[in-house]
Amino acid sequence: MTAYFVALRAIVFREAMRFINQRSRFLAALVRPLVWLVVFAAGFRAALGLSIIPPYQTYITYEVYIVPGLCGMIQLFNGMQSSLSLVYDREMGSMRLLLTSPLPRWWLLFCKLLAGVTVSILQVYVFLAIAAGFGIVMPTIGYVYLFPALVLSGLMLGALGLFISSTIRQLENFAGVMNFVIFPMFFMSTALYPLWKMAESSPLLRTICAFNPFTHAVELIRFSLYAQFNGWALLWVIVAFAVFMAGSLIGYDPARGMVRKVRA
Amino acid sequence: MVTTLGVHDVTYRYGVRTALDGVSFDLDSGRFCALLGPNGAGKSTLFSLMTRLLVTDQGAISIAGFDLEREPRAALARMGVVFQQQTLDLDMTVTQNLRYFAALQGLSGKRAQKSIDAALDRLEMRERSGEKARALNGGHRRRMEIARALIHDPTVLLLDEPTVGLDTGSRQAITAHVHDLADTGLLVFWATHLVDEIRDTDDVVVLHQGKVLAHDRARNIAAGKPLVDAFIAMTSGQSEQ
Numbered sequence: 033m034t035a036y037f038v039a040l041r042a043i044v045f046r047e048a049m050r051f052i053n054q055r056s057r058f059l060a061a062l063v064r065p066l067v068w069l070v071v072f073a074a075g076f077r078a079a080l081g082l083s084i085i086p087p088y089q090t091y092i093t094y095e096v097y098i099v100p101g102l103c104g105m106i107q108l109f110n111g112m113q114s115s116l117s118l119v120y121d122r123e124m125g126s127m128r129l130l131l132t133s134p135l136p137r138w139w140l141l142f143c144k145l146l147a148g149v150t151v152s153i154l155q156v157y158v159f160l161a162i163a164a165g166f167g168i169v170m171p172t173i174g175y176v177y178l179f180p181a182l183v184l185s186g187l188m189l190g191a192l193g194l195f196i197s198s199t200i201r202q203l204e205n206f207a208g209v210m211n212f213v214i215f216p217m218f219f220m221s222t223a224l225y226p227l228w229k230m231a232e233s234s235p236l237l238r239t240i241c242a243f244n245p246f247t248h249a250v251e252l253i254r255f256s257l258y259a260q261f262n263g264w265a266l267l268w269v270i271v272a273f274a275v276f277m278a279g280s281l282i283g284y285d286p287a288r289g290m291v292r293k294v295r296a
Numbered sequence: 297m298v299t300t301l302g303v304h305d306v307t308y309r310y311g312v313r314t315a316l317d318g319v320s321f322d323l324d325s326g327r328f329c330a331l332l333g334p335n336g337a338g339k340s341t342l343f344s345l346m347t348r349l350l351v352t353d354q355g356a357i358s359i360a361g362f363d364l365e366r367e368p369r370a371a372l373a374r375m376g377v378v379f380q381q382q383t384l385d386l387d388m389t390v391t392q393n394l395r396y397f398a399a400l401q402g403l404s405g406k407r408a409q410k411s412i413d414a415a416l417d418r419l420e421m422r423e424r425s426g427e428k429a430r431a432l433n434g435g436h437r438r439r440m441e442i443a444r445a446l447i448h449d450p451t452v453l454l455l456d457e458p459t460v461g462l463d464t465g466s467r468q469a470i471t472a473h474v475h476d477l478a479d480t481g482l483l484v485f486w487a488t489h490l491v492d493e494i495r496d497t498d499d500v501v502v503l504h505q506g507k508v509l510a511h512d513r514a515r516n517i518a519a520g521k522p523l524v525d526a527f528i529a530m531t532s533g534q535s536e537q
Contacts, residue, residue, distance in 0.1 A: 034402070038399045042396050042399030046388070049387065053387045125380075125381030126384075126385065128383060129397070129400070131349060134369045134370075134372040140400075286349055286350050
């Protein structure tokens, strides 16, 4: 068992080193949600009235509403960034080094996933600290409850990135992922507007949003920030994680997955 | 006696195109064996199958007596690999790269440190251990990858065209270094298309169009002629058929 944790520690350390060496990546990950919070939310504050819906017990400003969605956004983009670096590693060869380790492949992929989640959680807490500087403060206990929610949502979104990386043959194809995965997932969720608001304009869109796993990741984060438990969101996130992880394991299985189709 | 590296009737297809067709050979410890073949012969495919990046459609590969399909962990643990593409993390130091690889092999603590120290001595790079891999030249990076592949004390060392892109001096130094490793009892399996990297006493497996054309000592394959001439005659004759 020790060998498993030795490998886990090494992979997390390597990801952390990458993160430290790529400070621009850290800044970019923070600038994106901060622009949404400071610019976008300020513009929409007047246009978008929000009624009292759980977990909120009073009227809230739009900035407060979108904070959980922006936490999810950080993790979504981080999952895709990890996916991109996996494709890069595969093309450059360092992924081969990982996959020829004598440890089970599922464990190696899980370590890679966990390393990415660790980085994304750090980013989220830094973002929340900056948001607090703008006066958007959550209940103190919410920051504690948030941690397990971020682990789960990070694992789910990271597993999605892992699955996508197993299906992409070339780095150049990654732009398509932005257009067909990240943007639809983000905009067709409760990150920017609640489901009831969407139902007012399009019941179909509301239904699509309700089936979007990212919606449930955002709701899990939202409820945990207010020290509340959303069982339905938790179930969705766990099921989606299991599905994406299974897809990733098949994708990286040399006997069955997409890697088999890529000429060595 | 257990064969150190056994490849038995291995066939692999990319869709309808057959990349390897019934490839078989056995190799023993303490030998330097070159897998010689022109570009597109199937060397990289065979290499990917040996490292379990791909799995065989048909046939079996064993490392130190462990079947790669049935006991992949035991087989991979006895194998050191140097890929054609460089796999160092250029932003990590020499020591960090070695420690990362040791951890992927499940080594930690004093055992890992002992192996890393031995690798640094072998590289004669103790004084540069704190430098980033990016600071090393191509030859040193390659030597470092070879030393890294030996950290877990494998039985077989696989190298896929490791001298590609290196200058003549670095190529000769690395080729000599790896021949020395074979003299210590390691089985070295060296994929190449460069005949001048092979010595008369080396074993050679000639691979062409996915098939083994010859497996013998280099001097026997050359049969009194320069090896390059024998190799060209062998592969061009096959291409015309």
